[in-house]
Amino acid sequence: MNDAHLSLIQQLCTRLAEIDNTPLYVKFAETVKFAVRTGVLHQGDMLPSERELGQQTGVSRITVRKALELLEQEGVIIRSQGYGTQISDKFEYSLKEAKGFSQQVVLLGKKTKHTLGQ
Numbered sequence: 001m002n003d004a005h006l007s008l009i010q011q012l013c014t015r016l017a018e019i020d021n022t023p024l025y026v027k028f029a030e031t032v033k034f035a036v037r038t039g040v041l042h043q044g045d046m047l048p049s050e051r052e053l054g055q056q057t058g059v060s061r062i063t064v065r066k067a068l069e070l071l072e073q074e075g076v077i078i079r080s081q082g083y084g085t086q087i088s089d090k091f092e093y094s095l096k097e098a099k100g101f102s103q104q105v106v107l108l109g110k111k112t113k114h115t116l117g118q
Helices: 003-017 024-037 050-057 061-073 101-107
Strands: 077-080 084-087
């Protein structure tokens, strides 16, 4: 396990231990996204296996799988059977967490333009 993985595991354990009403799989996914935003994980980095993540964090493999499914839906990770799970090279995440495409474009310093059908 490399330094990035160790740092991620520490962050996951800390966040998962916090007592609140947030489901564990959501805490897990949020922590992975935070690790990407803060540079702990980089585009193309491989994540440990579901089993390893579950064992290291003390959560069930089902919880890990659900978190990874959420991250995959959001475009944060790419999962390939037989290859593993890696951080997507297309993933960009704003610290302000803009919800829509137009908001993301504005946060990147660009201007949006709305054109009606021609």
